[in-house]
Amino acid sequence: MITLASDFPSPYPAAMRGVICSRSDARIEDIAHDFPRQNVRAAAFWLREVLPYFPPATHCVVVDPGVGTDRAAVVVEAGDHYVVAPDNGVAIPVARELADEEFSVWDIEYEDDETASNTFHGRDVFAPAAAAVHDAGGADAVDRCVQTDGWVDLTLPEPxxxxxxxxxxxxxxxxxxxxxxxxxxxxxxxxxxxxxxxxxxxxxxxxxxxxxxxxxxxxxxxxxxxxxxxxxxxxxxxxxxxxxxxxxxx
Amino acid sequence: MITLASDFPSPYPAAMRGVICSRSDARIEDIAHDFPRQNVRAAAFWLREVLPYFPPATHCVVVDPGVGTDRAAVVVEAGDHYVVAPDNGVAIPVARELADEEFSVWDIEYEDDETASNTFHGRDVFAPAAAAVHDAGGADAVDRCVQTDGWVDLTLPEPxxxxxxxxxxxxxxxxxxxxxxxxxxxxxxxxxxxxxxxxxxxxxxxxxxxxxxxxxxxxxxxxxxxxxxxxxxxxxxxxxxxxxxxxxxx
Amino acid sequence: MITLASDFPSPYPAAMRGVICSRSDARIEDIAHDFPRQNVRAAAFWLREVLPYFPPATHCVVVDPGVGTDRAAVVVEAGDHYVVAPDNGVAIPVARELADEEFSVWDIEYEDDETASNTFHGRDVFAPAAAAVHDAGGADAVDRCVQTDGWVDLTLPEPxxxxxxxxxxxxxxxxxxxxxxxxxxxxxxxxxxxxxxxxxxxxxxxxxxxxxxxxxxxxxxxxxxxxxxxxxxxxxxxxxxxxxxxxxxx
Incomplete structure (x- = not known):
């Protein structure tokens, strides 16, 4: 199963869905496409609250104010779940929740992909990566994925x-x-x-x-x-x- | 097949979807999640108009102004369809339509469930019940479901x-x-x-x-x-x- | 696979989904249901941009200002894709994209169907036709579909x-x-x-x-x-x- 979450207005999520369906037979389930726009912390909160209710899955998450800049794209492996997301911290609070702190992070090397647009990495980077991770059964089996320690952290504020x-x-x-x-x-x-x-x-x-x-x-x-x-x-x-x-x- | 209908803003329906996916392989199809909020009669009208177009299914319906009070949760068996819903009448007009008046009602006994929140029975009561009814092939095969005559009726107004x-x-x-x-x-x-x-x-x-x-x-x-x-x-x-x-x- | 696209507010797409599920086991994926209302040209643009990302599928498209008039309903066969739509040009730009100009058009003869409403052909004409085309594996195998040259063209404006x-x-x-x-x-x-x-x-x-x-x-x-x-x-x-x-x- 691949889940989709973004702050993308319609019909952009459908293009991601098409890319996934063209590459994988995975069942697709929507989380939400109306996360507060470009608000990484709010999205991180919702993901932490919702994704743990799902069975093991590959979660494709795109809340990405830095699209087109040199921010990395990552796969976070947390327990039996994978979260494919921009490297802006959005996937980290849910990874801590899913994996009790024991998660790993993989860089998705997409920079040499001439076909990727600068404005729609959901369609051109994250959806293909999610399909690849899902079908390979893990980031380690995907050529473009390289384990890294250099990821962006995010913790939600403490009261x-x-x-x-x-x-x-x-x-x-x-x-x-x-x-x-x-x-x-x-x-x-x-x-x-x-x-x-x-x-x-x-x-x-x-x-x-x-x-x-x-x-x-x-x-x-x-x-x-x-x-x-x-x-x-x-x-x-x-x-x-x-x-x-x-x-x-x- | 399990269908989902509610007056829940995103991403709450996704939590219900996750709960169902964690417990059942049922295909999930959305009816709507923007029914007029907490308007039981409007939801009852739309369900009556839409659900009969579906093949036999378990329909999980949550329009529930009384969440957290002692209103019951029910499964309405109408022909080959099951409607899992709060006991506020929302499921009754469509049950009459589907079953030509010959429907039965089952109480879902959830009150002893310490893990159920007071504010989100869609996730904690109705989604698990829908998965159980779907997978058991009927309310009678689910331990927590007890047949009852004491349900809330609702008829849409006559012209x-x-x-x-x-x-x-x-x-x-x-x-x-x-x-x-x-x-x-x-x-x-x-x-x-x-x-x-x-x-x-x-x-x-x-x-x-x-x-x-x-x-x-x-x-x-x-x-x-x-x-x-x-x-x-x-x-x-x-x-x-x-x-x-x-x-x-x- | 059957995809659904329309300018229909909720819960009307669910009635179409129910009709399809009652007639076919096809997987259903949503494109969008909030295309600019009754704007055939805008919908034609979005379809051209999104549908090519999908694998071969039957696409059920309803942006239909002429519902209830004598405008025809068509199936456009473009490569391995079929687009079921009103004959107002909405399917043509994507057909050109998918098929490199080599597409064919079939009339859906629905006028003698006494059960079709005048206001909701999405449910009563297009969804049944999409299920039939999908399950038959093509328009030529569906009785009501007759090949035609008399379809409405649409080209998006050139700069x-x-x-x-x-x-x-x-x-x-x-x-x-x-x-x-x-x-x-x-x-x-x-x-x-x-x-x-x-x-x-x-x-x-x-x-x-x-x-x-x-x-x-x-x-x-x-x-x-x-x-x-x-x-x-x-x-x-x-x-x-x-x-x-x-x-x-x-």
Whole structure:
């Protein structure tokens, strides 16, 4: 199985799909093609949350602000999974999750490929590499792949938790408008309320435990604190966007 | 085959897809993931219109305003189809269509599952249940499924048709802007025009039978009356939204 | 393999998918369902750019402003590919690309099909025809298909290139906001800048060769000149939309 994830508008993912289908019989499943555009950290978060639910697969990931520059292209081998991606860190947090830190990285040598465009490496570099890694059963069996230690690292920001407060950051806002932070859900467990911006906000187990339109703090499906509104948008109600600092007090 | 339908923004459907792929070799096909959010009745309409075109399958449907509350999760067996869904009625109109009223309902007992989140039952309850029902070939072969009579019913609203008028409701607005009602197309058959809001509107067989931008009443692919504009939006032109009353006179 | 492309909002493509799955075991892959609505020329461009990356397949294409009128439905046989589409020219540019001009066209005789709706030929005409052509291994083996010379032609507009300038047209704007023209990339090769609307604009190989927010002219993955902004929208920055004329001078 090959999965596809990108920040590419339609129909660009279809060109990648065609390239893969032309080279491999692999089943293809989409992860998402609407990751926050060129936001490597947000994509890294989503990949870490979603890819571990898949069986062993080759994951083709293209969130690539540096396309056409001399940034490398890599294959990250993590357990039984392979993540084919630009070398900008996007694949590293999920690799740590999948492989318990024991992952390896391979450079994809594509620079001598005269047929590769400068603007669409998803189609011309990453999709062919994903098909090759999938069909070969590993990066080591692909000629163009060379093991390396020189890859770009990325760690998602850590929250600061003290006796009466937690300070963190909004990692992503999902399509429901939930502002998902890096603050672990454990800090709100057992609390009726927390203070956010000087105001008391109920902590609830489910969106529907509040009336439609009412704000809450909850522990999302990622295990992290989320700012939410039942049947509404938490990002608007709490005035929060990707990368904003958050402070919870109790 | 397992089909997926939800009101979930990306990449949440991918987590469900991963869970299914990890447990089953079933082919997965998407129905839609942009059903009107938390609108059980609109989703019930679309499922009734679309699922009967599929061969026998297990359909995993998650439009679930009550996630995290004590609403049940069910499997509805309708003919050779199974619909795995929250017990809020969303699966019932399509079950009636598929099975000519002769359907049965099974409770999915998930309440003792400590690993299920409170906010994402699509991933933690419905996707595993769909994989289990698909692979077992039926709900009766799945330990957690118990037949029940205590399910939530839902019927879509009926129109009122008299000699010179029909009164109904907009069930959904599609992405073209067509306002699709519950009024049967037969009431406009053979008519050149109908009166809507005191104004005469042409009845036509095809959008293109009117000039671009002009309004029409037509019988849509669901067999119901639609308010439309050729190459434009009927909902705007007729000022109609989901749930609005409509009155056609002749 | 059957691919699906349309300008249909969700969940209409799912009904087509269901029809195909009910009649064929073909693998289904999506091209796009958000082609510029009812814009035959833009869809023809995208199909020409994307379908050649696929292995031999039956492509079901529905961009169909004339649905319900007496426009024909056709199967275009181009090399080992079949394109099932309305007879409005949408399939012709890709057929020329796939078959080096040597393609043939078959009429799909659907007019006597009482079950076909007037508004949704994607479901009622094109999906069944695509399944039939796929499973029969060609249009000649399908009863309803009759070879014809009477099809609608479409050629994408040609640019005018002289010694010191090129005049062309924006064929499409992609979801990144890149305004993609019909001007061949060769006219800007080796140049540092070109003049657009009297202003000098850098020519660069990659978006990231400019600072975020800065304008550039580049050769896109289609080999054509694009007006772009690094991490921004070229259509806004250059005030260009589909169909607009462009003039590059040097």
């Amino acid at each position: 600061e938790v003290v006796a009466s407060a937690a300070r963190g950051e909004v990692l992503v806002v999902d399509g429901f408008g939930n502002a998902i932070t890096n603050v672990p859900g454990s800090v709100v467990e057992g609390r009726e309320t927390v203070r956010v911006g000087g105001e008391s906000v109920p902590v609830r187990d489910a969106y529907a435990a509040r009336d439609p339109g009412d704000r809450l703090v909850t522990v999302g499906s990622h295990g992290n604190v989320e700012f939410a509104v039942n049947q509404g948008r938490g990002d608007d109600a709490f005035d929060l966007g990707v990368g904003d600092d958050v402070l919870l007090e109790w | 009122e048709v008299v000699a010179s008028a029909a009164r109904g409701e907009v069930l959904v607005v599609d992405g073209f802007g067509n306002a699709i009602t519950n009024v049967p197309g037969s009431v406009v058959e053979g008519r050149e025009t109908v009166r809507v809001g005191g104004e005469s509107v042409p009845v036509r067989d095809a959008y293109a039978a009117r000039d671009p931008g002009d309004r029409l009443v037509t019988v849509g692919s669901h067999g119901n009356v639609e308010f439309a504009v050729n190459q434009g939006r009927g909902d705007d032109a007729f000022d109609l939204g989901v749930g609005d009353d409509v009155l056609l006179e002749w | 005018e290139v002289v010694a010191s300038a090129a005049r062309g047209e924006v064929l499409v704007v992609d979801g990144f906001g890149n305004a993609i023209t019909n001007v061949p990339g060769s006219v800007v090769e080796g140049r540092e800048t070109v003049r657009v609307g009297g202003e000098s604009v850098p020519v660069r190989d990659a978006y990231a060769a400019r600072d975020p927010g800065d304008r550039l002219v580049t050769v896109g993955s289609h080999g054509n000149v694009e007006f772009a902004v690094n991490q921004g929208r070229g259509d806004d920055a250059f005030d260009l939309g589909v169909g607009d004329d462009v003039l590059l001078e040097w």
